[in-house]
Amino acid sequence: MAVLNDNQAYHLEVDHLTMGFGGVVALQDVSLKVRQGEIYSIIGPNGAGKTTLFNCISGIYRPQAGSIRFRGRELIGVKPHKISQSGIARAFQNIALFQGMTVLENLMAARGHLQKYGLLTAAVFLGRCKKEEALSRDRVEDIIELLDLQRVRHMPVGALPYGLQKRVELGRALAMDPQIILVDEPVSGMNLEEREDMARYLLDIHESMSLTVMIIEHDMGLVMDLSDTVTVLNFGIKIAEGKPGDIYANPEVITAYLGQA
């Protein structure tokens, strides 16, 4: 876990965010501050608004009130593709990969926004195109190594088991060269061994790429082991924020989420 001090700059600031769908209020006056380089987890029961929060950050939803600032710049109203280009990548819970393409192709495709060459140079594969493609491949190979995907490099994603697809999904987000990565339920539907592997990969990523990582997760064990800071949502309201140990001890959290003993 990264060493934190309070003076450190906030990487992402969410201020008094409110988001409703018709009569349902999914997020109500939620504020949180994510420091540069920390692992920040958001937990809460089903329907607590966790994924809605991610959708607001990545620009898919437009909240009714509040603001989201990334390195001081307002994100609300910015188009999702602009947000991802500015350095916020997202690994989706329900795997967003091209099923018919290989692992390598999927990861290369994720870097499309970083390529500056035009159609003509691409057609002859010379000059800038060649250089940029080589650079991209280099980065992608780093990610393949980091996530131990060597064996499946040339396999179509659709043919891989679920646990591996989740890992490729994470790799796809990483391939975008982000500064913050939003990871939505990285271990849902996985067995114990796959969970342990995923936890190790998340730590490796955090350490070797010095990224800010935001995680939504149900697996309390994983969250408590990995996170620097945990926020608990319940029915769209933030009920607690703090270090993992404090959250465990918080009576309100126990009632809302962990169940009353």
Place this chain on the structure above:
Amino acid sequence: MKVDDAKSSNTTLPKLLLHNAQLYRDRVAMRTKYKGIWREISWQGYANRVAQFCWGLMELGMKKGDHASILGENCPEWVFADLAIQSLGGVSVGVYPTNSVEQVRYILDHSRSKVVVVKDQEQADKVLAAKADLPELQAIVVIDMKGLAHYEDPLLISYKDVEKKGAEVLAQQPEAFSEIAEATQPDDVAFIVYTSGTTGPPKGAMISHRNIIHQVITTLQPVLHFTDQDSLLSYLPLCHIFERNLSMAMPLVFGYVVNFAESIDTVQENIREISPTFFAAVPRILEKLHSSVQIKLQNSTPLKRLGFRFGEWVGKKIVPYKMKRISLPLRLRPLYGLAYLVSFRPVREKLGLLRCRCIMSGGAPIAPEVLAFFRQLGITTIEMYGLTETSGGCTGPLHEIKHGSVGQPSTGLEFKLADDGEILFKGDSVFSGYYRDDAATAEILRDGWLHTGDVGKLDDDGHLYIVDRKKDIIITSGGKNISPSEIENKLKCSPYIKEAIIVGDGRKFVTSLIQIDYDNVGNWAQNNKVAFTTYKSLATNPIIYRLIEDEVQAVNAGLAQVEKIKKFKILEKELDQDDEELTATQKVKRKVIAKRFQKEIEEMYRSA
């Protein structure tokens, strides 16, 4: 010229490295897959990196006579470190990457290692866990620092940093390395190989430069015929004498290319990419390739199956000629050509054996049926016999290959069979003794003869057949001698049986414990609509019992009456190295298994 030098035994491995660097310079010595692309390392680059690491180790405080261990999967750095340690007059010790913390602690402690070179975080963690009991350990050099950035142990240092330290010094005095490498002597111990230890704790066999070079030239080369045009894939554990010879010592003499597999998972793909000209394997791997073809065949189209059967039919006809190494009679040639097109070529391509001129099996006994399969694909397949204590091989087919034989005793060694049939050897390849274990050395080296502990018999042409380990031979209560490994290997030929242990010492009849092959039996169960969840549910399913029973009956049909397996039991758990049931080379530890599964064994005999 070089070979003659080596024959006169005045050379050492570091000297050969210097020689090759001058002779071959920019020619490729090694390839390693990095970031998805095969990168080449020239002979000059090879020698430079050994020199830099060697000097880096000396900067860390290593001196002539010191010991250092290497722990990790195969990679060029493994070999660089090995030769670097030898070059400064030290002794290098290989440790299996699959060893537990306890075993790592034992070997590092017993070998008195001052430095340990580890591959990655996984191995570094093991050494750090054992560190408190290793007062002599001065540095842990890590090849791949991934995941170690936040470790703050003062002993940890990255391989690159050590290399850099050495490079700085060598930049000042470029001749320094060749001076120390030239000072190495043939009778210096080059490395220690810890035997995998089917009985008791591992023993450290000391191998000198003279031992290994004599071995390579007089025993291996007359059988394997390497040239500098060969290439092979390094994937078996380098700390084992077999791979050490193939990936480190032999290329230094013959100048062929060694390719390092990207990771353990990718060996299959890497073989296909490289298409090595020589493929060395332990029985388990050949058994696996064999059963993978059988299984894929079951799932393929009838036309392909027909093609394969045709190939098999032709294969059986050509094998006798191939094994005698005489040319095919004219009438068989068109058949062979056709079978090559429809069967041999595609199968060999799938296995990555298209360019392969020779498959060699060693390390443990193998079933002749598995060898026959590869021979029927038109690949010369040989079996060699050898021990860590003879620095590798000691027999091999010099010309004719005989089914079930391990070939003729090496011409470089003196050979005889003791009165009780035990195989004995004497000569320059025979090791210098066990490190810190004079009692064991005296036991195996008596009157200058190495007592292998294996029983063999010779045929009229001087081909050797291994019967079994002397101590493993079963004498039934009826007084009959039975070789368990022969029956076990026949059982293991079945794609559904992964491991078999024959029991019967002092008993009325022979029984067997069987571990089913989870993948293949699982596949069978799926195809036959048998529901299962885990290994255990398969192992206890009566339908699977009947499947295995049929396989056992098929084996029984080819056995003498006293050898027939009257009863068997399917093990409800898979044998595992972590549970001390298998050695690091995946050989079964009979004693442990006989003890652990005593209840199952007694049941088989009680209900008789």
